[in-house]
Amino acid sequence: MPTDRRASNFNRNAVLWLAGAFAVGILTANFAGVDLRAAVGASVVFAVLAYVFKTQQFATLLIFTAFAFAGAASLNIEKSGVAADRLRLLYDNGTIKSGEPVEIEGVMVRGREPTVDGDLITFRAETLRIRNEDLKVSGKVRLFVQNGKNPFEISKLGSETPEAEFDISAAEPTSLLVGPKPSDLKYGSRIRVSTKLEREDNFLNPGVISRLQMLDRLEIDASGSVKSGLLIEHLADESVFVPLAWVYDQREKLIDSFRRNLSQRAAGVMIASLLGDKYFLDKETADLFRDGGTFHILVISGLHITFIGGMLLLIIRRVSRNRPAQFVLTNGVLWAYTLAVGADVPVVRAAVMFTVISFSHVIYRQSSLLNSLGVCALMLLVWRPTELFDPSFQLTFVSVAAIVACAYPLIEMLRKIGRWTPTAAMPFPPDVPKRLARLCETLYWNSDEWRIEAKSYVWTARLSKSPYLSGKIIGGGQRAIRYLFEGILVSLIVQIWMLPLTVVYFHRVSIASVVLNLWVGVFIAIESFAAVIGAVISYFGDALARPFFAAAEISDWLMLALPRMFSDNGWASFRLPAYSAAGAFVYFLYFVPIIFLAVLLSRWKPFELKADSRILGRRLLVPAFAAFVVLSFAIVFHPFSSPTADGRLHVDFLDVGQGDAALVTFPDGRTLLVDGGGKMNYRSDDDGEEPFVRDVRDIGEAVVSEYLWHRGFSRIDHILATHADADHIQGLTDVAKNFAIGSAIFGRMSAEDPDHAELADVLRRRGISATNIYRGDVLHFGEVIVEVLYPPEADESNLRSENNNSVVLRIIFGNRKFLLTGDIEHIAESALTAADLSADLVKVPHHGSRTSSTQSFIDTVRANYAVVSVGRTSPFGHPHADVVGRWKAGGAQVLVTGERGTISVSTNGVDLEVKRFLSE
Incomplete structure (x- = not known):
């Protein structure tokens, strides 16, 4: 009997299993390397053997092996298939x-x-x-x-x-x-x-x-x-292709209509979510979606394609009952929409999935949802094997798998439990805990329907039903609670399945997304209908369209009201690092109990009387759930992600383009982030209009925070801004939002500086203390001494934060000294040369500008290494050739972050190790 069950499961989801084997082959070829000819030959051999021994049980293993080698061959073909003129x-x-x-x-x-x-x-x-x-x-x-x-x-x-x-x-x-x-x-x-x-x-x-x-x-x-x-x-x-050209024209007209008739924020949301153009989405709005875990609603993917395809199918079914006609019309319009919004891979992926499932109805075959998922995966992996390593591909298929393998079967079973009446197929009530039975009956039992149904039977029966609040949750109220419950359940299950991916790719766990997905989904649907109808009616007259655009604006405001409340109060989400290297195995291990629990769910038969199978399932459920809890704890609380103290002083100079950012890790493990990079604002608002800030990840988020998360940090003990130039202080604002911060340190800072004011506001809201340091101050981190060499203390009337007021630090550990100089120029350098500035390594002032690195300063420092923090191409021409030449003539080896990436320096107080992110 077990053999028959395994055969049934394989036959029902055969393509899913084959797609899995194909993916294993791709993974093996990517990480272990498989020769193309060997892979093709092995695939053919095993396929022939599977055909020859098709009546034997091991033929299944042979066909799996053939598909695995086919996957390895496909990856090699894609990588070697790049044309010479590409x-x-x-x-x-x-x-x-x-x-x-x-x-x-x-x-x-x-x-x-x-x-x-x-x-x-x-x-x-x-x-x-x-x-x-x-x-x-x-x-x-x-x-x-x-x-x-x-x-x-x-x-x-x-x-x-x-x-x-x-x-x-x-x-x-x-x-x-x-x-x-x-x-x-x-x-x-x-x-x-x-x-x-x-x-x-x-x-x-x-x-x-x-x-x-x-x-x-x-x-x-x-x-x-x-x-x-x-x-x-x-x-x-x-x-x-003329129809496609027409589709592109109509899309452009819709974008123009939304921009003319909706507010900047609402237009950006509609253009992004309906038309796939995210370049009108403002950063504040996008951050609300992102913080609440609902940003996927703005990215055209499976949710949009399924909704649009389902609506089209419902409309066309009212016109024609011909299944082939329904299929052609629905999918024709759907693929036209897919092409109109750019035919990006996630959209194509979702369209393929919808097409596969709808085609099964045309040929009168009930498609297993998991099998359809396998067909879609196999088609896409054959087309582009490297899709397997695309985060978007992984996010899509894990979320769909969560729904079809777990959420949908669970909801179906709960419905059966709640609606149970004696039948030939299910003569006995479900064997489930009483509380679960009552919950299901509260959501799904309809006593009026049962009374009508019972009259059609020749026998009579009295059913014992005990829903919560018996007799009070009925009709529309019951349906509303049912839909809410099912929506929250689906959202929760998807979030559980997606946990490793959201941590690895977004470093975010959204607590509120379980609820906000429903809230935002409802209102964005209303807003979309109103905006599209308004755009269509506007062709006949703007006055007729105004009520619909007004309804869209109201829906947009309501849609964002709840996410804003969660975000403002810090309830929406939290950020966390990801394990790297061998530690990343925990993310693969996480799916073992998840998949095992899904298998147990598929074999859950509460209406069967075989006690032995139920006992076995319950015995397996407890350890599987315990493993899931332990692995979830390891991912969310990441107890093993942070690097351990090794007794060495480390300074990592990051490549943040035109800017500075250096992470100092002390021998006892404490951390100090000196500057956080950022982008200078070269634009001016000449017209006095309200500025529009597009949704783009800043340096502090996309570079500095990503680096710190990669290192496993969730806390930085101290952040220090040398001065208030945007390319130094701006990134610290994102770091202060994303990490637990012990304290903030400043030199001369003016409260009127906008970047400093923004950082100060974040520090205030998060309860992070801030102190100022000046020349003569000394900071102690165990055996490491940090001397503050500049700037001198100033009175309140002279708090300007400019290059020559940058904080200058000398870090001393044993016999080794590192000099960090901010953006000081020749005036500050002259004031410093009277002091002892000797250092083994210096961070070259002001990115190698001609206004800094005077000969007297270089002679005083006498560094062996000179690190220039600047991008590969600087808008200011940094570092200047004369500056580089002077440092080299002074005996220093010049290292530029933009050329070799992160420059990592470490010492035990005696030795000195220098490493680059890119080797020679």
Whole structure:
């Protein structure tokens, strides 16, 4: 009998098992390496053997092995299948250097993507001219076309989240104006443009996601920008698929309608959630969604596709009962929508899933949801095996698996328990705990329906039902409580299954998401209906559309009211680090009891009388649940994530681009973060309008916090701002939000400085104490002495925070000395040279600017190592060649963070070790 059950489970979910075997092969090939020819040969051999021995039980193992080798072969094929003329290959092998001027020609593969500051266009590259040489090329290029207002460098192109789309990292405020657009450019336009294409990593630090990986996931080979659409030469319009071109035009019109008729915030939400364009979403609103664990509602994925597809199917079923017609019309419209919003991988993935399930109804086959999930996974992995390593792929399939393997079966069983009446199939009441039976009866028992049903039987029976608040929860009230209960249950189960992924990729556990997902889901649906109807009616008259847009605005306000309350009071979520290296195994181990509990649920038969199977299930349930609790505790409270004290002094200089950030770890394990990087605001609000801050992760969140989480930290003992320049202090605000902080330390600071004021507000709200230090102060961390060499103490009228008032520290441990200089310039250097400044290592002042590092200062310091904290490409030309030359002439080895990434220095007081993130 057990053999028959296993065979039944395999046959019902055969494709799921095969997809799992295929994925195992991909994993093996990625981490262990499998030769392509060997993998193909083994797959064929095992497939033939499985056919020959198809009547034997071990044939199943043979076919699994064949699929595993097929997965390994597919990964090798994808990696080796990059064409020799592919742009990504030409940049990666050095044929073309990132940032080198090129002239490139190609054809736009979709319509323009509007943004606040201009337009994004994506085109298929065909020819490229570089150094007077013409090359035939292939691959996709994404180009940002500025609208002529507030230009910024292409180096600010970046990414929001591990699963996020390509983004413009323009966190600085901009005016929400619609500038001139290259309106003649559209899907199918052949263009030629001279620009500097980039393909390189921005921030080289452990734990920080690679920009190259983000580009590859989006199938973008390189990116660039031009200051105006007038600089793009429109050569011709190629023939295109006309219906798709029409879809792109309608999408652009909807974006324009939302922007004209809705507030900035509501328009951003609607454009992101309905049309897949997140570039109008403001940071404050996005943070509310993110903090409450509901940001996925703004990203078009399975939730949107399922909702839209289901609504279409309901409408079309009223028109036609022909199943093939229903399938073609529903999926035709759904795939048109998928293409219109950019056909990004998560959307395509969800559309494939919906198509697979709906097709099973066309051929009159009841599809197992798990089997359909397997079909979708197998199709996507065959198409792109590297999808397996995409966070978005993992998040999608784990969440869907949680619903179809756990939430849906559990709700179905609870319904059966609550609605039980004696039948031939289920003659006896469910054998479940009394409290569970009462809960189910409260939610699902309908005494009126039973009285009507009982009259149709020739026999009579009295049923003992005891729902809570008997007789009071009926009708619409019962249905409302039932839907609320089921919604919360599904949300809770999904959150449990997703715990390892949300910690690893987002370092966030959202407590409130179980409730907020329902709240936000209801109101964003109402807002969407109202906004779309209003946009359609506005074609006939703006006055007719105003009530619908007003309803959308009200829904938007209500939707955000509850998340804002949770967020403001700190109830929404908390941040935590992830285990790395061998410790990361806990995340894989977590799914063992989860899957085991799901298997037990699938075998739960409360209406059967076989006591032995029930006892066995209960005996297995307790240890499985205990294992789940222990592993959950290990992930949420992460008792083993933080690095242990090793008796050495460590200083890690992070690559934060144009800025400073250095983590000091003392021999006793205490930590001091000196500066946190940030972005200078090069824009001005000339028109006096309310600034629009787009949703972009700042340096403190995307780089510094990610690095600290990667190291396993959830607490930083002290943060220190050398001065109030944005590229030093801004990132500390994010760190103060994301980590437990012991205290904050400042030098000369003015309360009127906006970045300092923002950090001070966070410190005040979190109850973190702040102190000021000046020349002559000495800090003690065990055997380590930290001398404050600058600035001198000032009176209240002279609290300016400028470069020459930066805090200068000398860290002394045994015979070794490190000098941290902030942004001091020659004036402060002159004031310091009279003192003993000797150091083994110096953080070069002001990123290597010509205004610093005077010869007398260099001679006084006499450092063996000079660390320059600056990005690979500095907007100010840092470090200056003369400065680098002077330090080298003084006997120092110059290390630049932007070239080699994080520079890590450590000492036991005698030796001195220097390591770089990137080796030679």
